[in-house]
Amino acid sequence: MRTEIVSEPGDPDRPNEDFAAVGLPASGQGGAVVVLDGVTPPADGTGCRHSVPWYTARLGGALTELTVSLPDVPLSDVLARAITRTAGAHAQTCDLSHPRTPQATVTLARWTPDVVDYLLLADSALLVESPDGTVTALLDDRLARIPAAARTSDAVIDATLRNKEGGFWTAAADPSVAARAVTGTLPRDRVRSLTALTDGAARWVEKFREGDWSQCLALVRKEGARSLVARVRALETADRDRRAHLRRSKTHDDATVVHAEP
Template identity: 40%
Template sequence: MQVSMASARGVGVANEDTVHASPTGVVVLDGLSAPKDLPMGCVHGTPWFVRQLGTSLLNLIGDNNVTLREALRAAISEVNDLHRDTCALDQDAVPASTVAMIREREDVLDYLVLSDNVLLIDLGDGVRAVVDKRVEEVAGEEMRAALRGPTGTPEHAARVSALVTVQRRLRNRPGGYWVAATDSAAADEAITGTVALTQVRQAALLTDGASRLVDTFGTLGWEQLLELLSTEGPSALIARTREAELADPTGERWPRFKRSDDATAAYVCFGLQQHGEGDS
């Protein structure tokens, strides 16, 4: 397994994505942004949370006897233990993250996706897109309001805060949606699967800031996005995404919550295939 990766901050102060890789595993996380005008029960913040969770996950999935769901449950518990004495973890306002990860295990590839990261797996006869869009099925009225532009205005920021307020009440609850936060039971709601390694040619793990060319802008298909990754690399994907965002800075053509989001892409090829930049 050969991995190349890139990550870039969006309009926020810090990059709330993280990516970790080992010879047999890749983990990509996207921390859920917390508007400055809303409370937060953790003094460490979202970037700290995603770094700790990603490190723990990469260590845990190195044990092939541990399923990916078990690894996610254990990682959430481990991170809870790091800050339960300093932070109010019994609130809705705690750091949270999406999760996408893969692992080579003997002759198979295991995968897990929780919330709106995207996993692409090229099986030779087509690209399988593994996505969890349950967050888009809740708070519909608030979501439609938050997508109304122009982005970057105080009015738009207020609508996004209203959406996050409602979403926080619906996280990790039946009828809502599921993310990695403080409830380890969220791992049981993740999308998981296993495919034979002989079927897999290449794969990509994307935060929603790196999947925009397909699922927000509609300028590429998944197959074309994989082709871009394989020929030019993850940095080129993010650069092209930024070009599209700059062409529509206020969200008039492509409504979105942020003009520019944190973007992280990990491209993985298998066997003897070669690819672009930044091998890990």
């Protein structure tokens, strides 16, 4: 099995709010990819004494452990358990009912000898490559469907639309959100590779239109995940004033790519 993980902060002076891991069971049968993109908090706080990287590290760690150790448990249930465990770690010290309590997007993929299960919550992407080279992008596009009038940028969105009907969903402190995730199962023999990208890395396709998802995967396969992130950084720098891509809330965003060939 081949795996590659690249995760870089958008600003070297700020901690990376993304999380990435590849989990492998002791049996050697199967594995999992876990990618989170922490939601940058507003300036007026979150009701929590902990940082977003604290949250993503704990939720990501719980997801990696549970996804691998509970191969027969649906991924939505795995996510609910991980959220519950993480909430329990700071429920006594923080206001977890605050609408901007630390939260993250979630991308999970788990493979066994027979199937590949996947789960997506919010705006990261999972690219599935078939044995014949066909690339399918699995997405939770509910954030992209938010009306333009309700947003001023990628990150500044009417708070009433976060984790609400008619809006979009992220993993925060309420485990019931796991039931809102996009999930599915594919035959294992139809999957050659899996590539998970946070939206900071997916900008190469979604914002800068440098190529489609198939070309994005071809770039990762040929030059490596670090090359994709480097290209995104160059495009961001060249468009620093954001005039060409006005819906970028940040010049540089945290960018994570995990590529696995099970």
